[in-house]
Amino acid sequence: MKNFKSKIFLASVIGISVFASCKKTSSGGDPVIIGDNSESLNSSFFERVNYKGAFGNTDWTSGWANYNPQNTDYPATNATLSGNITTNTTLDASKVYLLSGFVYVKSGVTLTIPAGTILRGDKSSKGTIIVQQGAKIAAEGTASKPIIFTSNLAKGSRSPGDWGGVILLGKAPNNIPGGVGVIEGGVNVTTEGNHGGTDPADNSGIMKYVRIExxxxxFQPNNEINGLTFGSVGTGTTIDYVEVSFSGDDSYEWFGGTVNCKHLISVSNVDDSFDFDNGFVGKLQFCVGQRDPQLADQAGQSNGIESDNSESAFTTTPRTRPVISNMTIIGPVSSSAALASVDPKHEHANLWRRGSKMILGNSIFIGFKYGLNIRDKETGDALTDGSSLITNNIYQSYVPNLDIIASGSIPSFASVDLLKSYFTSKGNLNINEATSQTLLNSPFSLTAPNFTLKTGSSAATGAKFN
Incomplete structure (x- = not known):
């Protein structure tokens, strides 16, 4: 969501300085640089695999993910979670909770959600969990007993936007003026929605084997809550094996922060699958997204990756610069014959703009109307000076001459041919529909997809981390 963001930032009276030094994180020991970071794929965070995309021959979603929650039977609620959580609280996995209204986990408090717990969000009160700065969530499920946040509506009547979502707020840096922002989604703008600070290793807890459906x-027009929102969340936080499905806005959105994430699933959301803003500099590996051809953002456009640095000051620091490897995003277009029936608001596999930087490697993006769009001069300058990198990826899109785009009021490249030359020089491939169909087993099934590699897939080898 972009048209509301300029209205939600709180400028603090006290500015936060930009540090030139680095600080060890609590997740792997790699340095996080406050300011424009220089992390690369050559980091101990990344598992060295040979294949491109989020999967090799093993389906890590098996047993805990759910691609058809519309038709899943869930037990009725018999307990309620509401109001402020002011003391350490552990839920009871034998109960099914109605998540009612905005539930604030207050600073200094940990909310523990045991494996197998089910929480059903109330629509009328916009049930939402907000983990405030200084608070923690301990939501650690297992592959056989995932933690499930889902709709409280009956099977067959559920839809995107049936409840709020999960919001984590931390004290890691961002590039919002003054260093402090108020998260979007209608969170109390006086204190409860604040995020940002100077601690890149800040810890908001753990979310592992969690479904958010x-x-x-x-909250109001153009002010939706995302599935999982990160406001300046730090590297002390663990995010692994999380699925967001049928979100009425973005599946995942990062506003600044340094948090690293693995094994993320985005299924059938309305807006962007993965959205980065305000100086986010974390690392991601093994992430998959799948677009539903009939679900798209009618107020804007829906993209696989959408990345911005700042709406108004494209070069403000720290620059948005996620480092991503082994991502697979399946667009809404399963074939050329299906293109005409896809919601027209579906657009790009990747849209980088407003000065965003990025390191993106070893990934697969197929089935999109448009491919890679590098918008605005500041965004493209980062590619030519080497502080951004697009390397070793596979793309496939359908609209002629929009597979690679250099756009903006001042284009990022003087001609699209220069961008295409960069693209091919870094080992990226643009393939056709027939070739794309040889990569993955069953990526376009909306209820039982299989994103693993076909036998003989060209994506089975060639990944690089240098």
Whole structure:
């Protein structure tokens, strides 16, 4: 969500200085640089695999993910979670909780959610969990007993935006003026929604083996809650094996922060699958997204990756610069014959703009109308000076001459041919529909997809981390 962001930033009276030094993180020991970071794929965070995309021959979603939550039977609620959580609290996995209204986990408090717990979000009160700065969530499920946040509506009547979502707020840096922002989604703008600070290793807890289904309710027009929102969340936080499905807005959105994430699933959301803003500099590996051809953002456009540095000051620091490897995003277009029936608001596999930087490697993006769009001069300058990198990826899109785009009021490249030359020089491939169909087993099934590699897939080898 972009048209509301300029209205939600709180300029602090006290500015936060930009540090030139680095600080060890609590997740792997790699340095995080406050300011414009220089992390690369050559980091101990990344598992060295040979294949491109989020999967090799093993389906890491098996047993805990759910691609058809619309038709899943969930037990009725018999307990309620609401109001402020002011003391350390552990839920009871034998109960099914109605998540009612905005539930604030207050600073200094940990909310523990045991494996197998089910929480059903109330629509009328916009049920949402907000983990405030200084608070923690301990939501650690297992592959056999995932933690499930889902709609409280009956099977067959659920839809995107049935409840709010999960919001984590930390004290890691961002590039919002003054260093402090108020998260979007209608969170109390006086204190409870604040995020940002000077601690890149800040810890908001753990979310592991967690499903978030049918979130993304609109607090007001153009001010929706995402499935899982990160506001300046630090590297002390663990995010691994999380699925967001049927979100009414973005599946995942990062506003600044340094948090690293692995094994993320985005399924059938309305807006962007993965959205980066305000100086986010974390690392991601093994992430998959799948677009539903009939679900798209009618107020804007829906993209696989959408990345911005700042709406108004494209070169403000720290620059948005996620480092991503082994991502697979399946667009809404399963074939050329299906293109005409896809919602027209579906657009790019990747849209980088407003000065965003990025390191993106070893990834697969197929089935999109448009491919890679590098918008605005500041965004493209980062590619030519080497502080951004697009390397070793596979793309496939359908609209002629929009597979690679250099756009903006001042284009990022003087001609699209220069961008295409960069693209091919870094080992990236643009393939056709027939070749794309040889990569993955069953990526376009909306209820039982299989994103693993076909026998003989060209994506089975060639990944690089240098």
């Amino acid at each position: 049918f979130p993304g309710i609109a």
